[in-house]
Structures are given as C-alpha cells and as structure tokens.
Amino acid sequence: MEFNTNIFEQYDKKWALLTAGDKDKFNTMTISWGGLGTLWNKPVATVYVRTSRYTNEFMKDNDYFTVSFYPEEYKKTLGVLGSKSGRDMDKVHESGLTPKEVENGITFAEAEVTLVCRKLICQRLEPENMIPEIAKQFYENEAQHDMYIGEVVGIF
Template identity: 35%
Template sequence: MHTFQTYPSDMFEIDPFTKIGSEWMLITSGNREKANALTASWGGLGFLWGKNVAFIFIRKSRYTKEFIDNGETFSMTFFDKKYKNDLKYFGAVSGRQEDKFKTSGLNLNYHNDVPFVDEGNLAFICKKMAAVPITKDMFIDMDIDEKWYSKANLDDYHTMYIGEITDILAR
C-alpha cells in the first residue's frame, strides 16, 4: 500500500475542468467487506452549506450507485496518465459481473474506513450530504435530454450526490 498524507484544503489548487473532465476519476463506495468503483468525468468542487464539497453524477443503472445509496461516504480518486486504460476498463465493465479490482490489479486502500484506490495520487474523501435525482422535467435546455438521455438511455437519468470533502489525500 502507498502512503497518503492529508493535504490542507486552504493550500490546495486544482483545475477541476481538466482533472475531472479530461483526466477522469474513480468514484468508490462501500466498506471493507465489499466495495465498487466506476469511472466518472462529470462532477465538480466548490463551497456549499458552509462546507467544502464535491458533487458527482451517477446513473440509476450503475452498480456503484447501490453502494453510495446504502452508505454515508464515497471517494473520488485521481491518477497519473499511465492508468487511463484502467479507467476505461472501470467505465466499461460492471462490478455486478466481476470483481473489477481483482481483474484490473488495482487495489483498495482505506481512510477512516472509506475505500479509495491505492494507485491514485490524489483522493477526496467525502461524506454524503444530499442526493438529488435528475429528471426530464428539470431541463430548461431540452437538447440536454436529447443528447445525454436519448432512447438508448431512456429513464437512466443520473442522481447528483453532494458530499462534504472531509479529507484530501495526496502521495
């Protein structure tokens, strides 16, 4: 296992557009007995309700959503470019069918019992604050529904989760 250190949020600088949108992340949730992760490129960081927060979006059909819904925490782990194929794999395969960690060779690590991916170089540990289902009637710009929730994804809308960032870990 790698050694991670907590990083003070007031010293933290990140380009979320690149880090989340281009480099991607693994969102992990569960416990020491069972956890799952998925690749994500939608989300953000900010300040809400007096706290540093992260927000992520998970489709109804994703296995990791069950872990987030049934738990109180999740993590967001970021990687060096050499792990891009692993991120593609975690986005293409369901944890319902196979143990993605065993197959990929990536490993879980834990911070205060919250799972995150050990091979990452940066992780946000988050405590769930809100879950907001996205529905078709919420869109003002209906092109969003057509582009992202077409007939192939009918009724597979996302849920937006807002989590307090309790710890930032770096190695």
C-alpha cells in the first residue's frame, strides 16, 4: 500500500468524504479535520465527527469506514455534502456522485483516492481535557466530537 501526499494539506485544503455503512444503507459527510500516521505499528487515518452528525451513528454501528479524496472540481459538491444531513434528504443522490462498493466499504467513482479503514478506537473529545480557548471556540455552543482512528487496510 502506498499513498504519497502532503499530509498537512490533504484534509484541510482538499477536504474529503467520510463514509460508513454498507451498500444498502450508508451515509457520507465532508470532513476537513483529520490526520494520517502510524499508531500501534499500523498505518492509520484519524477523523473527527460531531456527536450530532448523522454519520456518527453509522460510524458507531460499523467496523469499517472510508475516507475518500477528490479533484478540485468537486469542492462545491463536497461543500453541499458537508452542509446537508442525510437524515433530511438523499444528499448522495442530490450530489450527483456515483456510490461504489469496495471491499469493506463504500466510496464514490469520482474519488481520486480512497482509504478503507478498520475502526480501532472511538474516543470522545471532552472539553474539560482541552485548553480553555479551544474548548470555548469549538464547543461552547456546539456538540462534542468523537475521534475515530482506523487502520488503513486498503487504498483504492
């Protein structure tokens, strides 16, 4: 497996779709926070999902998730997928993206790269464990994030 990228820009500048579930029922959301690295001698991807997000239910209920990256031309589409909820509408259909089943997950045909991840841990980010300015800025009036770390088991 090989994936060469600028890890400090991959999530923040390019954004990604986080998808969990199976071909019969899945949800996806745009993410711009995350990380790539090594943990417990495994290649890992880290993602953060607010507890209020519909995708969080799918993340909790499934052992695998995908993180997929797209060409710049899909930035507007990713913006919509990050601002609408799958609870309220079929946002995947509305996006025009083409769902694609891969081993242990769902991605989209338009993706440049998809990481398939096996969930290793889910940990709630508790504001009382943060420096005060971060807790205030991101959590004073917002739901907390769950941090998911997944072993990268496939790259497509």
